[in-house]
Amino acid sequence: MLIFEQSRAGCTNPSQAPDDDSDISDIPQYLLRDTPPNIPSVSELQTVRHYTRLSQKNFSIDTHFYPLGSCTMKYNPRACNKYAMLPEFLNRHPYSSVQTGQGFLACMFDLQEILQDITGMKAVSLSPLAGAQGEFTGVSMIRAYHDAKGDSERVEILVPDAAHGTNPATATMCGYQVREIPTLADGDVDLDALRQAVGPRTAGLMLTNPSTLGVFERHILEVAQVVHGAGGLLYYDGANLNAIMGKVKPGDMEFDVIHMNLHKTFSTPHGGGGPGAGPVGVNERLLPFLPIPYVIEDGGEYRWAVEQDCPRSIGRLSANMGNAGVLMRAYIYARLLGREGMRRVAEFATLNANYMMQCLKHNGIEMAYPTRRATHEFIATVKTLKEENGVSAMDVAKRLLDKGFHAPTVYFPLLVPECFLIEPTETESKEELDGFIKAFTDILDEAREDPEMVKNAPYTTPVRRLDEVRAARDMDLAWGDS
Amino acid sequence: MLIFEQSRAGCTNPSQAPDDDSDISDIPQYLLRDTPPNIPSVSELQTVRHYTRLSQKNFSIDTHFYPLGSCTMKYNPRACNKYAMLPEFLNRHPYSSVQTGQGFLACMFDLQEILQDITGMKAVSLSPLAGAQGEFTGVSMIRAYHDAKGDSERVEILVPDAAHGTNPATATMCGYQVREIPTLADGDVDLDALRQAVGPRTAGLMLTNPSTLGVFERHILEVAQVVHGAGGLLYYDGANLNAIMGKVKPGDMEFDVIHMNLHKTFSTPHGGGGPGAGPVGVNERLLPFLPIPYVIEDGGEYRWAVEQDCPRSIGRLSANMGNAGVLMRAYIYARLLGREGMRRVAEFATLNANYMMQCLKHNGIEMAYPTRRATHEFIATVKTLKEENGVSAMDVAKRLLDKGFHAPTVYFPLLVPECFLIEPTETESKEELDGFIKAFTDILDEAREDPEMVKNAPYTTPVRRLDEVRAARDMDLAWGDS
Amino acid sequence: MLDAIGVSDIDQLFSEIPAELQSGRLTNVPPGIPEMELARVMTARSQQDGRYINFIGGGVYEHHIPAAVWELTTRGEFYTAYTPYQAEASQGTLQLVYEFQTMMASLLALDISNASLYEGASALAEAILAAVRVKKKARTVLIPRAVNPVYRKVVETIVRNQNIKLVEIPFSATEGTTEVSALRDYEGDAVAAVVVPQPNYFGLLEDVDTLTDSAHELDALAIGLVNPTAMALLKPPGNWGSDGADIAVGEGQPLGIPLSSGGPYMGFMCCKSKYVRQIPGRIVGRTRDDQGNDGFTLTLQAREQHIRRSKATSNICTNQGLMVVAATLYMSLLGPEGLRRVAARCHHNTNILVEKLTAIDGVKRCFEHPFFHDVVIQLDQPVADVMRAIEAQGISAGIDLSSEYPELGNALLTCATESRTVDEIENYATHLERILSRRSLDPPCAEKVAQ
Amino acid sequence: MLDAIGVSDIDQLFSEIPAELQSGRLTNVPPGIPEMELARVMTARSQQDGRYINFIGGGVYEHHIPAAVWELTTRGEFYTAYTPYQAEASQGTLQLVYEFQTMMASLLALDISNASLYEGASALAEAILAAVRVKKKARTVLIPRAVNPVYRKVVETIVRNQNIKLVEIPFSATEGTTEVSALRDYEGDAVAAVVVPQPNYFGLLEDVDTLTDSAHELDALAIGLVNPTAMALLKPPGNWGSDGADIAVGEGQPLGIPLSSGGPYMGFMCCKSKYVRQIPGRIVGRTRDDQGNDGFTLTLQAREQHIRRSKATSNICTNQGLMVVAATLYMSLLGPEGLRRVAARCHHNTNILVEKLTAIDGVKRCFEHPFFHDVVIQLDQPVADVMRAIEAQGISAGIDLSSEYPELGNALLTCATESRTVDEIENYATHLERILSRRSLDPPCAEKVAQ
Ligand SMILES: Cc1ncc(COP(=O)(O)O)c(C=O)c1O
Numbered sequence A, B: 001m002l003i004f005e006q007s008r009a010g011c012t013n014p015s016q017a018p019d020d021d022s023d024i025s026d027i028p029q030y031l032l033r034d035t036p037p038n039i040p041s042v043s044e045l046q047t048v049r050h051y052t053r054l055s056q057k058n059f060s061i062d063t064h065f066y067p068l069g070s071c072t073m074k075y076n077p078r079a080c081n082k083y084a085m086l087p088e089f090l091n092r093h094p095y096s097s098v099q100t101g102q103g104f105l106a107c108m109f110d111l112q113e114i115l116q117d118i119t120g121m122k123a124v125s126l127s128p129l130a131g132a133q134g135e136f137t138g139v140s141m142i143r144a145y146h147d148a149k150g151d152s153e154r155v156e157i158l159v160p161d162a163a164h165g166t167n168p169a170t171a172t173m174c175g176y177q178v179r180e181i182p183t184l185a186d187g188d189v190d191l192d193a194l195r196q197a198v199g200p201r202t203a204g205l206m207l208t209n210p211s212t213l214g215v216f217e218r219h220i221l222e223v224a225q226v227v228h229g230a231g232g233l234l235y236y237d238g239a240n241l242n243a244i245m246g247k248v249k250p251g252d253m254e255f256d257v258i259h260m261n262l263h264k265t266f267s268t269p270h271g272g273g274g275p276g277a278g279p280v281g282v283n284e285r286l287l288p289f290l291p292i293p294y295v296i297e298d299g300g301e302y303r304w305a306v307e308q309d310c311p312r313s314i315g316r317l318s319a320n321m322g323n324a325g326v327l328m329r330a331y332i333y334a335r336l337l338g339r340e341g342m343r344r345v346a347e348f349a350t351l352n353a354n355y356m357m358q359c360l361k362h363n364g365i366e367m368a369y370p371t372r373r374a375t376h377e378f379i380a381t382v383k384t385l386k387e388e389n390g391v392s393a394m395d396v397a398k399r400l401l402d403k404g405f406h407a408p409t410v411y412f413p414l415l416v417p418e419c420f421l422i423e424p425t426e427t428e429s430k431e432e433l434d435g436f437i438k439a440f441t442d443i444l445d446e447a448r449e450d451p452e453m454v455k456n457a458p459y460t461t462p463v464r465r466l467d468e469v470r471a472a473r474d475m476d477l478a479w480g481d482s
Numbered sequence C, D: 001m002l003d004a005i006g007v008s009d010i011d012q013l014f015s016e017i018p019a020e021l022q023s024g025r026l027t028n029v030p031p032g033i034p035e036m037e038l039a040r041v042m043t044a045r046s047q048q049d050g051r052y053i054n055f056i057g058g059g060v061y062e063h064h065i066p067a068a069v070w071e072l073t074t075r076g077e078f079y080t081a082y083t084p085y086q087a088e089a090s091q092g093t094l095q096l097v098y099e100f101q102t103m104m105a106s107l108l109a110l111d112i113s114n115a116s117l118y119e120g121a122s123a124l125a126e127a128i129l130a131a132v133r134v135k136k137k138a139r140t141v142l143i144p145r146a147v148n149p150v151y152r153k154v155v156e157t158i159v160r161n162q163n164i165k166l167v168e169i170p171f172s173a174t175e176g177t178t179e180v181s182a183l184r185d186y187e188g189d190a191v192a193a194v195v196v197p198q199p200n201y202f203g204l205l206e207d208v209d210t211l212t213d214s215a216h217e218l219d220a221l222a223i224g225l226v227n228p229t230a231m232a233l234l235k236p237p238g239n240w241g242s243d244g245a246d247i248a249v250g251e252g253q254p255l256g257i258p259l260s261s262g263g264p265y266m267g268f269m270c271c272k273s274k275y276v277r278q279i280p281g282r283i284v285g286r287t288r289d290d291q292g293n294d295g296f297t298l299t300l301q302a303r304e305q306h307i308r309r310s311k312a313t314s315n316i317c318t319n320q321g322l323m324v325v326a327a328t329l330y331m332s333l334l335g336p337e338g339l340r341r342v343a344a345r346c347h348h349n350t351n352i353l354v355e356k357l358t359a360i361d362g363v364k365r366c367f368e369h370p371f372f373h374d375v376v377i378q379l380d381q382p383v384a385d386v387m388r389a390i391e392a393q394g395i396s397a398g399i400d401l402s403s404e405y406p407e408l409g410n411a412l413l414t415c416a417t418e419s420r421t422v423d424e425i426e427n428y429a430t431h432l433e434r435i436l437s438r439r440s441l442d443p444p445c446a447e448k449v450a451q
């Protein structure tokens, strides 16, 4: 039942509504609204009950193993939530003076330093609001760099075919053309093709490493050489940083600019879609273009670097300073784990992924890159199953829900057919991994014995298989409009 | 799966454990423990996931209509939780000086005043920790009163047969004998029997009004006269205060002492069993015996009244001063509702109960007191169903779970066979009441058509009908002992 | 586990990483601390920041937030779920978003809402990009100078590389509202969109009907930029002019989201149905499962980066989902009447503030024009100094407009939401009066030296 | 709804209440306020109380509580459920309590735990009542003077009316521990129980083996009264002496429950299996459903008031269920090793505290005897005055024992849990030193006058 169907006109919560004695007679009538909006009139209990019950219809990290590849669904420590939400932090207005926020700004400054160390970059700005905005920021800086040199021929961004969709979409938003670089059968970038592709039109290359194929790009230094040699810059999509923290620094891989997904690597909660935080790090070359505001220390006081401090900055990405509450959670996370913890994250994430890959392989499941080490994630495929029994990766994914596991990422990256990108993360126990391995293996058996059963999964979720075509065709996007 | 079954020896949460470098060498070896306790060694994520999932197996007010008669399961405003848990309140040690707790004590003092007004009593002590402890306190005061007068012949407490089990149990704990008073067919106390029962042995009468039969004792003033006339005192079990707040005051009904269940009337959460708070109110007569500590104002400062202030007090009920956090929630609740709100509570609780009673009656369901007005609750019975189809109140209760409703209280009060004590409370919407009425009515139809089906309910809960006999016989009360 | 993998230590798992790169040792990350110590650090820092009585608005407002909002929003099932890619395992989030879309679309009187963008300013940029996609060839966008200057900067950063011309429309020096007549200068130009703020940055109420109609006369889309609280009282964008605004966006923070030094907030975007394929961001639709029961799923994904890649409407992927949970709970707890009363009380309180402040010598309103809940006050002294002095009294006075709008002189943007009491307002006025009179009698040292 | 009932207004629903009683109009209850205003009132009151650095123990301790404990405990499903009367709809609470029972029984090395009592002192009273039920005729109970004096008062209040004789056992003037030899005086008396505290109120470690064996020699039950944190380090009651204590109780507050000015806390009670039918309170058992699957339910209810009424083991009904949730989460988050480290750190810190304080002139330990995490310090000046002076520095110094134990002179009970830093301890010592030396040089006015 929808909340609207519980609404009863005229029901107001006296605890939540101010008295009805305000004087607004100075606002001219013709500027006023004449009918109330379709917001439900329900009691506080109805709201609480409705949304508590709805929440129970979700899978989530707090309730289920959720090995979505590329998403780093790991435990979100409750301490991060509690201490980011201390009343003084919550009540500070973004436009209030920096003197009223030295405690908050100290956290932000420290976080910048921590991220610099982890990435090996020269400077960090926390302002981008998610990974994609981090990408936008980074590529905008690349453009600003070339523009500053008067190098206006560079109109192309190179992107491996395995790249996440935000990479090409970002290049477009920055006014670039996108050129795809193929991947070799072993999962590394096709270096020859790259050499062919680079040239005076090359503004830069966007790369994820470990790549979205769940392998580490072994020729990264050659890749860097090729791109830099052609005058292009190297962009690091940090979505997979979880795999290498404390082991390898993107700066050492010669990247010029990087974004991080703090909602992945730094375990800020995904919140059913967001918010995230996509800080960017740059090397010396791009330093002048860093987006504002970022925190600087100035005469013993923290303050924001703004337009006057950074005349060549690409500017601002949002009205305020970034998803401060998310950044606070990431900061707390970093302090809890510390330098040894960070390294352990990478090690155990990698251990768990390799363990799962080997066990699944041992159980006869096909791997996309069977000879490679997994990083923090790996790709399995059911293309044979699809061919032989007509059961697709999507069917298997739905059946996993019945077994109490969220499905891995499916059909991404695009170049591996019927694939699962599986990322267990470091916070899951061996028992949980074993449970998933067994479930996945069992489902493939089920699929061979009774393909229809698997094709009609799931059975135990609050709804059965949903009709997505109907959703797009009939477009019922708000209640009451149909 | 039990949390213990997920345990892996040696797994510690570094975030939660201090470093292992403490020196305890001054404690002699023979006083130390030699094997670690059977507490699970699991990760923080395992704990969070396990208990989040367990929580989802509960029905609760936040998820379900929960019309447990006599329990007043109403909405627990979230504001009460939030503001009772402000860090300064949580961090104050009970033995720290009153100067460090003037804010807290002001709330307690105000709450005492509020409760005095609502009950019409002379003074209130907040110290009893639940209803039953409130009863113990009240009856102890009655005893102290008689003892102070040297009246040691009074060894009996009178209790109506409809009374809650805590009433006779309390009388025993206070060293009294219990004498039951029968109830008339119309739900009122049998006055003649009462007159017969009172005498020089009578210490007092414990009465709930509205009674546990869901009716108001119409002859309360005569009852009082009879008991007082015999030299006994009148105890008010305030479990049903919700029905009369702002309408009638127990003090006006001539009660000498009263306990309140703040976890009922004042909407503090039941917490799956507790905590509660059972403040007591007294009239002039019992004032000297009031339990300590309670809050007094003394020279512009709030402080605890202690032994020195109250030499005749019955003493202390707990090491501290009552369930302070519960009392804070009750105080907040009282402030939110205020005096009009309190009255509305009684009115709407009564409205909802009468509505349900009439609708169920209209649908052919038998009422225990069909000619009486319901108070905030009422009694239905399925004794005919039991006789004709063998389906019991327990079976119907279990089947209600399948329909998404918590069952009402069953088999209490003891004098109505196969009964349901149904208390909807004021915070439920008409839609919810209608849903329950329909479900209940449907189940009686089902029971007549297919009694076995109902007798095997529930079907949709996390477990099916549990074997209680086995539980008592095999006594598996801790894991690992079997 | 190492055995199952066939390695003898964890380092071997990293063997494919070139050895020369494996020196990522962290030096500046401090050692880890247990939660207990962390609690101490964070509590100390929060107490360092203290608590100020807040009269700052400018697009972000201190509203009362019912306790239930965040007690439910932080439930693990909402807090730790991902974007609902597996619809059957995400019906909680999906139904909630559908309900949010319904509420927002109705609040703005438009057909469609998306499931959030990052925040208000970037949402405005996205609306402009959508308008340009709709209008294809037209690449001029008119933005009033009375739009929040930071929003204008963000738009500039975001659309800069896409060959779009942003033109500033002046405001009337006397009224403070956008010069409707200035739009006429662009007749014949290829104008893709006109941004119509309500209220504008100064809190002033624009003639939204005329602006919207004028935009349509230019064959441009009208993009409403609105405060959601205001929408409980004011005419919503869908009803502006004869055809209504085409797209409306804004900052969702006022709907139950704490100030939190600037985020996370959320941007909202609504539009007419015909533009649904041009707007960015997630959208949830209601559909059926294979048993014919209602269910919810992400839909129209062909607009999005993971399907359309370089042809997507935006690169946005992660949005502000959890803030949508908070906003939905907030709206549901307040109801239409509660929201209306909050809006009315904000306005009422700001009127009291105006009255108290302008009763002081040397203080006046900048513009005498109908407004809603933000107001520009002119002082007879430099705003920054006065603000500093008031802050020492625990009061955040507002926003100093003098560098962004030098033409307004010593201008201070201020407001009093429903959270402010009359006592607090009077306290503000008292301090302001004292500070202004003391300073005019006896300017501080620096000024003396300068004299 | 009124129509369905057949009345025309709500007042008619109250028609059975005698008219002369219907004048319950409230006069002292203030008018209702919205949550926003409530928030202001409560925040102001909380800030009035402020924050003190806490060195008070005495049975209630400031331990670090992991954030997860209360974020989960306040989930609606735990927070707003009733006692699990309908087992099939309460498996969450029931399984949790079963796990709690397992953890507590094991922590105390006894067979059985109940599902909580109100708090420590009344739990001790209930244990005594249970012992008297077991021993039937014997009605003397021996309680050491070294048991928390408030506990002794509560026991007195609760058992007073049941014809039970409470006898105080003295402590050694030099060691501060219970005089084992004094038990011998009661040989031949009908002793039902001996209470054995570990540690005792002074923090001193009792010779629990001998005390337990002595109790058994008297044919009495041995009732352990223990601090649950201490149990992670110390020998648990079930292992005391040759047969172990029979019942053990204590205050559960240290297990993840905030100080909160005194409650809600929870009392725990464990016992040997053979006494299970004599103990009060809820007990959860594991059983099977009709499909053969494991499930949990309240059991042995024939002990309880709702079944046995005047013959019940106690009148307890509502217990402290939610605190059991918190304690279970706390123990699960810390694990046995975490708990042990917390206990060890508390003791370690208190040792540092002792060292720093006793280095001050005029300060010494009352008893030189092994202890755990509480300690009695003797000052050369009246404790109350010194405590007041230290409180002005934001420090709560401890508990003044001088009125309860005049024989100890100017005695202060103090402790430093794992929550205290070395800096805080040093700060305490510095202030104490300053205050003691200033006061001995220059006593405050009142004392001067008295001289
Ligand atoms: C490889 C990769 N790059 C970029 C992104 C985009 O990040 P965000 O969703 O934070 O915008 C993602 C996240 O889904 C990703 O997996």
Ligand SMILES: Cc1ncc(COP(=O)(O)O)c(C=O)c1O
Pocket (backbone or CB within 6 Å): B070, B071, B130, B131, B132, B133, B164, B166, B167, B208, B212, B237, B239, B240, B261, B276, B277, B278, D316, D317, D318
């Ligand atoms: C009528 C009545 N009296 C007394 C009690 C006992 O109160 P408590 O459970 O708070 O001890 C109850 C509660 O169940 C009750 O319903």
